[in-house]
Amino acid sequence: MISAFLHSLGRFATFVILKEMHELRSAVQSAKGKNIDAHIRAGVAMLYAHWEDFVKGAANAYVSYLSFRGDRMCDLKPCFVALGMKSIMLSTQTSAQSAIAVATVSYLIDELNRPIKLPAVEAISAQSNLNSDVFTNIVGWIGIVPAKYSTRFTLIDKTLLGTRNGIAHGEYLVIDTPRFDSLVEEVLDLLRWFKTDIENAAVQKSFLRA
Numbered sequence: 001m002i003s004a005f006l007h008s009l010g011r012f013a014t015f016v017i018l019k020e021m022h023e024l025r026s027a028v029q030s031a032k033g034k035n036i037d038a039h040i041r042a043g044v045a046m047l048y049a050h051w052e053d054f055v056k057g058a059a060n061a062y063v064s065y066l067s068f069r070g071d072r073m074c075d076l077k078p079c080f081v082a083l084g085m086k087s088i089m090l091s092t093q094t095s096a097q098s099a100i101a102v103a104t105v106s107y108l109i110d111e112l113n114r115p116i117k118l119p120a121v122e123a124i125s126a127q128s129n130l131n132s133d134v135f136t137n138i139v140g141w142i143g144i145v146p147a148k149y150s151t152r153f154t155l156i157d158k159t160l161l162g163t164r165n166g167i168a169h170g171e172y173l174v175i176d177t178p179r180f181d182s183l184v185e186e187v188l189d190l191l192r193w194f195k196t197d198i199e200n201a202a203v204q205k206s207f208l209r210a
Helices: 002-030 035-069 078-084 086-093 098-111 132-142 147-168 177-203
Strands: none
Touching (some): 002 035, 002 177, 035 147
């Protein structure tokens, strides 16, 4: 199971994203005149799409992998217990009824020694706006430490997402060819970090309580 999970994760990150980014960079480098801006605009939009899709997809694949493992709730880190109980906890937060709160706690006690029940579909959402706050929230659900990513938060919020949103609203493009090349490398670095963190977490079983 883990080998299949790691293979699918690596294949998507290595072949699909790298191939499309190489093609987009080649198109920008070979473009002339006004076509340069058009290719860069398309490239930024695609780069953001890969950022959002891969983070969301990899996180959900990791959750699905843990669901198939079937570890007991009490053996997993609190973030996964919270993810498994998210819908129940949300209903508790919006209710002042003691019966609902007691039922929630009773459910938790009863389920502690049973296999974890994680959401089957779209456990993790990027909210179509994967800024640094949303990213930090996502890694919080799956137990990944966000510290090293913080050096790229300004890039994520302003250069990548901010430019993508500006393009969507018809604003003037402020990214030239050299900056686009460096942006591609910086975002690919982020995706490699995320891929490696999830792979390490799966292999080292860091989802388990110490």
